[in-house]
Amino acid sequence: xxxxxxxxxxxxxxxxxxxxxxxxxxxxxxxxxxxxxxxxxxxxxxxxxxxxxxxxxxxxxxxxxxxxxxxxxxxxxxxxxxxxxxxxxxxxxxxxxxxxxxxxxxxxxxxxxxxxxxxxxxxxxxxxxxxxxxxxxxxxxxxxxxxxxxxxxxxxxxxxxxxxxxxxxxxxxxxxxxxxxxxxxxxxxxxxxxxxxxxxxxxxxxxxxxxxxxxxxxxxxxxxxxxxxxxxxxxxxxxxxxxxxxxxxxxxxxxxxxxxxxxxxxxxxxxxxxxxxxxxxxxxxxxxxxxxxxxxxxxxxxxxxxxxxxxxxxxxxxxxxxxxxxxxxxx
Numbered sequence: 001x002x003x004x005x006x007x008x009x010x011x012x013x014x015x016x017x018x019x020x021x022x023x024x025x026x027x028x029x030x031x032x033x034x035x036x037x038x039x040x041x042x043x044x045x046x047x048x049x050x051x052x053x054x055x056x057x058x059x060x061x062x063x064x065x066x067x068x069x070x071x072x073x074x075x076x077x078x079x080x081x082x083x084x085x086x087x088x089x090x091x092x093x094x095x096x097x098x099x100x101x102x103x104x105x106x107x108x109x110x111x112x113x114x115x116x117x118x119x120x121x122x123x124x125x126x127x128x129x130x131x132x133x134x135x136x137x138x139x140x141x142x143x144x145x146x147x148x149x150x151x152x153x154x155x156x157x158x159x160x161x162x163x164x165x166x167x168x169x170x171x172x173x174x175x176x177x178x179x180x181x182x183x184x185x186x187x188x189x190x191x192x193x194x195x196x197x198x199x200x201x202x203x204x205x206x207x208x209x210x211x212x213x214x215x216x217x218x219x220x221x222x223x224x225x226x227x228x229x230x231x232x233x234x235x236x237x238x239x240x241x242x243x244x245x246x247x248x249x250x251x252x253x254x255x256x257x258x259x260x261x262x263x264x265x266x267x268x269x270x271x272x273x274x275x276x277x278x279x280x281x282x283x284x285x286x287x288x289x290x291x292x293x294x295x296x297x298x299x300x301x302x303x304x305x306x307x308x309x310x311x312x313x314x315x316x317x318x319x320x321x322x323x324x325x326x327x328x329x330x331x
Contacts (some may be wrong), residue, residue, distance in 0.1 A: 003243060004081045006066055006114060006223040007088030007224070009043035011197050012129070012190070012235060014050055014058065016085060019236045020243070022059045027105035030072065032086065036102065037092055038200050045195060067105065075220075076121045080100070080324045083125040085243050086114050089167075091100065092201065093289040096163035107166035115177050115318040124248040125184045128174050129240065132191040132228070132294040133164035139293035144226045149297035152189070152253040161289035184248040188239060191257030191296045195232030195316060196323035204229075204317070207268060208324055211275050216282040220290060222266030225284070228257040228294045231311035231319070239303035256297025258309045267313075268304045274317040 007013040008029030017027045031047065033040040047061055061076045066088045076084070088138055089107045090096070111128070118126055132150070136158040139147040172183040194204045205257045210217045233317040234290035238256040246252075262270070268279050311319075 001082045002026045002028070002080050004030060004076055004079070004084045004085050004252045006030045006084070007249055008050070008061065009033060009047040010087065011192060011199050012232065013087045015232050016087065016198060017050055017059065017241050018053065018324070019240050021054050023240065027059050027251045028055070028075060028081060029047050029059060029061045030066065030075060031061070032063050032088070033063065035088070036090060038096060044199070045133075047200070062144040066110035067113050069117050072114060073117035073120050076123060078116055081121070081123055083127070083243055083246060084114065084118055084123060085127045085239065086111065087129045089129065091199070092165050094287060096161050096166075097289050100162035103292060105167050107163070108169055111170045111173060115173065115183070116182060119177070119181050124182060125246045126174070126186045126259065127242045127246055128170060128185055130171055130187045130189045130253070130297065131164065131167040132160065132189050133291070134159055134160055134171070134189060135291075135294070136160050136164065137291045139192040142205050144224065144293045147293055147295060149259070149295045150255065151297045152255055152300055163285040168170050171253065178249065178251040182249045184246050184250045185251045186242045186246045188242055189253065189255045189296075190235060191228040191230045192257065193230050193232055193235050195320055196327070196329075198320065203220070204267070204271070204320060206273050207279070208275060208321065211271055211277055211279045213326075215282070216280045216284050217268060218284060219264055219268070220284050221264065221286045223268075224263055225290070226261040226263050226293045226295070227267070228259065228261050228296050229260040229267070230256065230309060231316035234311055235256065238301060238305055238307040241307060245305060252304065252307060254301040254307070255296040255298050256301060257294070257298060259298055260313075261293065261295050263311055270313055270317050273314070274321045
C-alpha cells in the first residue's frame with residue numbers, strides 16, 4: 001500500500017516508517033520538524049537516517065505543517081495515498097499545562113486538518129495515535145498493584161491534562177468523521193512507549209543520562225506511581241497491524257501496552273541494573289497532571305490485531321542503553 005505517516009521524524013514515526021517499508025509498503029513521511037519539546041536537529045537526524053536506510057522508491061519526505069490542510073491534501077493526492085497513519089502531535093503532560101493553546105492548535109486543529117485532507121482526497125482509512133493519558137487519574141487512593149487494567153469502553157470523561165484532553169477530543173472527532181463521512185479509523189492508545197530514539201524529555205531517557213553522568217535523578221512523588229512501559233518494537237507491531245487492517249466506515253479504539261505495571265522506584269532500579277551504576281535519587285512533590293497508574297487491557301487488540309507484546313522491561317532497558325551508548329549522544 002501507499003501509506004502516509006505524519007510525525008515521521010519522531011520516535012514512533014521513524015520506527016513505523018521503517019517497519020512499513022520492510023513489509024513492502026511505500027511511505028510518504030510528513031513532518032514539520034517542530035522544536036517545541038526538543039531540538040529539531042534530532043528529528044532531522046532521524047529523517048536523514050530514514051532517507052539513508054530506506055530505498056528512494058519506497059520513502060519520500062515532505063516537510064509540511066499538519067495544520068496546513070491544503071498542503072497535506074496535495075501531498076496525499078500526489079502520492080496516491082491509501083491509508084494515513086496520523087502520529088504527529090505535541091506530547092507531554094507538563095508542557096501542555098504551561099501552553100494549552102499550542103497543544104489545542106497542533107493536536108486538535110492539526111487532526112481536523114488531516115481528516116479533512118483525507119475526506120477531500122477520497123482517503124477512507126486512518127490510524128490515529130491516541131494515548132493512555134485519556135484514562136485520567138484512575139487508581140488514585142487505591143493499592144495500585146490491585147487496580148484492574150484499563151479497558152477501551154471506559155468513558156474517559158476526566159483527562160488530567162490539556163494533552164490528555166486533546167487526545168480524547170481527537171478520538172471523538174475521529175468517531176464523528178466515521179459516522180458522517182464513512183472514514184474507517186482506528187485510534188491507538190499508546191502506553192508509555194520507550195526504546196531507541198526515545199524523546200530526550202521522557203523519563204527513561206532523562207533518568208538514564210542522569211545516572212550515567214552521576215547527576216541526581218529527579219523523582220516526582222514517593223516512587224509508588226506505576227506505568228505500563230511498552231517497548232517500541234511492540235508498539236510498532238500493533239501500529240502496522242492496525243494500518244493493514246483498518247476498515248472503511250468502522251471506528252475502533254485499541255490499547256497498545258505491555259500489560260505489566262512497574263513502579264517508578266522499580267524503573268530506576270532497572271536502569272541502575274542496565275547501566276551498572278547507582279542512581280542519586282532526589283524526590284520532589286507530585287506534579288499537576290501526573291496520574292498514579294497506567295495499565296493496559298489488550299484483549300481487543302489481541303483479538304483484532306493479533307497484538308502480543310514480547311519485550312520485557314529488562315530486555316528493553318538493555319536495548320535502550322546500547323543505543324544510548326552507541327548513537328544517543330549524537331542525536
